Amino acid sequence: MFDVASMQISRILPEMILIGVALVAILMDVILPKGKSTRGVQGSIVVGLIVVMAASFFTRENTGTAFGGMVIVDGFTFFFRMLLTFVTLLIVMVSERYIEGLRIRIAEYYLLLVFSLFGMLLMVMAQDLLIIFLGIETMSISLYALVGMSRHRQISNEGAIKYFLLGAFTTAFFVYGIALMFGVAGSTNLVEIANYLRGVSGSVPMLAWAAAGLIMVGFAFKAALVPFHWWSPDAYEGAPTTITAFMSTAPKAAAFAAFLRVFYVAFGDMSGSWTMILWWIAVVTMTFGNLLALRQNSVKRMLAFSSITHAGYLVVALLTFDQMGAAAMLFYLAMYAMMNIGAFLVAIAVNKDENEGKGYSFDDYKGLIWRKPWLALAMLVFMLALAGIPPTAGFFGKYYIFSAAVKSGFVGLAVIGVLNGAASVYYYLRLIVYMFLKERDELNESPSLNLSPSMIQVIALCVFLVLLVGLFPDLLLNFATQSVTVLL
């Protein structure tokens, strides 16, 4: 019954290390004297995450299933292990000064980040709906707490409660979907489900459709797709901005990864129908996100709403049900993480008032180019990348997604997509207008920026990656393409 060797435990080495890191960090918090514990926790997690990435990298050849097919380690897992750990690492590196300002308990903050990363890693390696569920819950519960971390601010609490209630509600949908699927196919394993559906091809029972639909709702909620996005603006705005940057990149990437794996591997035979549903979801998500983002007067909210639009582009890539589309999705997730984290970090640096309703005003950016030219140029790069203008990685990512759509015959969707891209230019350009075209407002400028050395390093790294991959996309593209070969 219980055979350790057949569990292939070595394949989850990075995850085990991650748990070890979390335990060490907890110990650090308890053992070290009060003044030093922060550094100890942060330092041990930074080192630990680097070790996790190294372990993932050196064990990347050790592919296959583990735990009797519950999880699978393949190129796809490897890609997301690296991406998600890297994003978490960046967030851990830059958080210190900002969250101290918000009077947030530091050790808990870092630990919750690590636990949510663990949940995400489970999601991307899962080959069983139950493991995905486990991963989603581990990730989400950490995130609920992280959103509400800034407990002295009402808006933070409000966001956390909304996120939690709606999240718990959708979890029920997801579990119900799993239960129905188990009832139909007799298994929750993705490969088994795929085999079952192939067996009954042509006459898929109604319950299987219902199950797939409910599971889709669960993913759509986690990825904040319209019409399941209602939690996201409030959660994004209420959360500490570092967490907003995190949530709009890593958990979103994990949700899309699991979404992709479940629908490509398990429900591949039903692709004819779910692509049509996703077609509509993509259209409304792109358009609705844009319409909301157009009207925002806070940079943070603008970025939060526009992340809905970007999720729409990712759905376009997803629904192609094609290797190129899947690779485009991976590429876009990775580069979107870089440009979005960069943009949020600049927003943190420029923001002068964290209080509710006042912060993150466009006015803070007036004439930034003449005040802090390098910061303004960095933000220019991020805005151009988010708007999809060359020579940035954002342009290439969009190009690749719409290219995949055209290849799979979705020319109409590609046209709607690029038109949405054009609409998004308007609000990204608006920030550029404030930074470059408006005159400085020296009376209302905050005297100093909220910028720590580690933030500068991370912003510079993001600029570098966005431009480098924009000019030489092959660097990332080949990696993304190899990573998805296992799925189709």
Next chain:
Amino acid sequence: MSLWLTSIVFIPLLGALILILVPSSRSALIRGWSFAVMMVGFLVSLPLFWTFDASSAAFQYVEKVPWIPSLGINYHLGLDGISLLLVLLTTFLGPIVILGSGAVTKRLKGYFISILLLQTGMLGTFLALDLFLFYIFWEVMLIPMYFLIGIWGGTERIYAAVKFFLYTMVGSLLMLVGIIWIYFNTTVPGVGHTFDYTLIMQHASFPAQAQLWLFGAFALAFAIKVPMFPFHTWLPDAHVQAPTAGSVILAGVLLKMGTYGYIRFAMPLFPEGVEFFKPAMIALAVIGIVYGAMLSIAQTDMKKLVAYSSVSHLGFVMLGLFALNAQAVSGAMIQMINHGLSTGALFLLVGVVYDRRHTRKIADYGGIAKVMPWYAVVFTIVALSSIGMPGLNGFIGEFLILVGAYQTAPVWTIIAATGVILAAIYLLWMIRRVFYGPMTHKENESLTDLKAREWATLLPLLIFIVWIGVYPKPFLSKFTVSIQQFLEQAIR
């Protein structure tokens, strides 16, 4: 493989990168360096004029290296008779634009960096032979132009800059979908899907229905850039708000990217589309000629007058292209160059008085020929060239276009010919009101005539205005063969 074209494209970029290191306070050094970079760029490109083999329609000085191999995207540059003169016009206007920026004093460094980046983008657009690369240059060039209008422009500059950006962006995104579609529907034996312009021309045959859509997508992007009626409304805003140098670049080179797009991509790639849309395009071109000219007559602002005259003149170019015969297309080609020279010169001339008086209202002048005789002479010569007076460059272009177009669309051509008369009305009327009659404003009595630096910007333009007018053969002969090939491709 020589790196000639690459160095022409990237010398300005290199210059801009070095300029970043120069401290902002050294304004003389910044000006001098920018001028030197543009001059080097011009001198490097100049020998193309002699070494180019005009008896061949093939692309010359071709450079091709893989850029994004997994998607079949190449860094691919090449020059033929159609792009040769446009490239030379661009590099030729470069140093002139720098000299013409004397009035710009604030934020000098950013200004010249923008101009240099813009130069790289424009040259790349004219030389790219890979559709993807072409699109990159086409888009990248928007950003520096946006800053030029938006930072160094007039009071309404932000509105104008955003309008310029969004108009161009929306148009070109549909072209991007078209480019992607072409890629997946072109299969070259041994290569697979490709963005390579020369391979696509040889191997591709798109279904007639698809050609209509594709022509529409490309034509919209280019029509906004040209700009053709009714997509022209961004142009007057951009021109009026842009600083003088920005207007010169805009009129001299940027608008030509639209017409170049037609002659290089939209027309030869989709002959079915050309056939189908030809009547509409000719009609829009002629409406643009007459409507632009009428709007010019009504203007009270000199710069706006010149801006609307661009709509009219570019209408002639479009009429010539869609007339689809050797004469008309040659006329359109030379008219592209002429418009760059004459309208560029007109914007510089308007800038001369604007720098002195800070107004462009025609009513604020009058009788200034007495105090600025040389200025009046130069202005009149340039205006006459723009009108199409025989002996000056404008005549050659418009004459060839009208003679050629008469063979295809006589009625429209007759209407278009009134555009020449209207041009005479608005330009000569402006000259009369600005230069002659009594001097009604006291401030104008102390105006000084052209300075040495202004001469230096105008004289080179005058030389070519007269040269092309008197002896156009060396210029026309450069693209005769290329146009033959173009006609074979574009006519179904």
